[in-house]
Amino acid sequence: MKLLQHSASGNEVVLDLLGQGDPFGGLATLGQRRYPQTAVAQTACCVLTITTADFRHLIRTYPEVALSALDGVARDLEAAHDVIRSLSTLPVEARIAQVLIDLADRLGEGDESGILIQSPLSQQDLAAMVASTAATVSRVISNLRRHGYVETGRQWIRIRDREALVRLFEGAGEAG
Numbered sequence: 001m002k003l004l005q006h007s008a009s010g011n012e013v014v015l016d017l018l019g020q021g022d023p024f025g026g027l028a029t030l031g032q033r034r035y036p037q038t039a040v041a042q043t044a045c046c047v048l049t050i051t052t053a054d055f056r057h058l059i060r061t062y063p064e065v066a067l068s069a070l071d072g073v074a075r076d077l078e079a080a081h082d083v084i085r086s087l088s089t090l091p092v093e094a095r096i097a098q099v100l101i102d103l104a105d106r107l108g109e110g111d112e113s114g115i116l117i118q119s120p121l122s123q124q125d126l127a128a129m130v131a132s133t134a135a136t137v138s139r140v141i142s143n144l145r146r147h148g149y150v151e152t153g154r155q156w157i158r159i160r161d162r163e164a165l166v167r168l169f170e171g172a173g174e175a176g
Helices: 052-061 063-089 092-107 123-129 134-146 162-175
Strands: 002-006 012-017 038-040 109-111 114-118 150-153 156-159
Touching (some): 092 114, 134 150
Antiparallel strands (some): 002 012, 002 038, 109 114, 114 156
């Protein structure tokens, strides 16, 4: 699933990519009247829903559900703070490295050649995730490919050198 929101100018802004079993829309079940994001299936999928009334009944009846929901909200809030911090302080190369590391950790499959992220993630999508342009993302990805950090293909990207991406991200954060 791709979570997106439309900007004031009508452009799609990709907020996140979700993998199998990842929840979304939770704020609507926790009292927010309207869910501001649009979820778009990137592949065939099955989506399960729960009404606000049923969810509230579950959290009243089973405290572990309430704790799990709070853990999810805390993770989302921490991730939002990380994004704000990155957009405010890091150069685009580091932001791209950070997103690739995050996607590899959440959606990647390890193999002998690295970590494969099989997702229909366009350069425009990646640009939206790091608040940049597709042209800049293309330039950075080409540079990462030239250094042997990543390989790309149609609807996939392979992280060949995760540690190098981590150094790129962390080095920029320490410099900032």
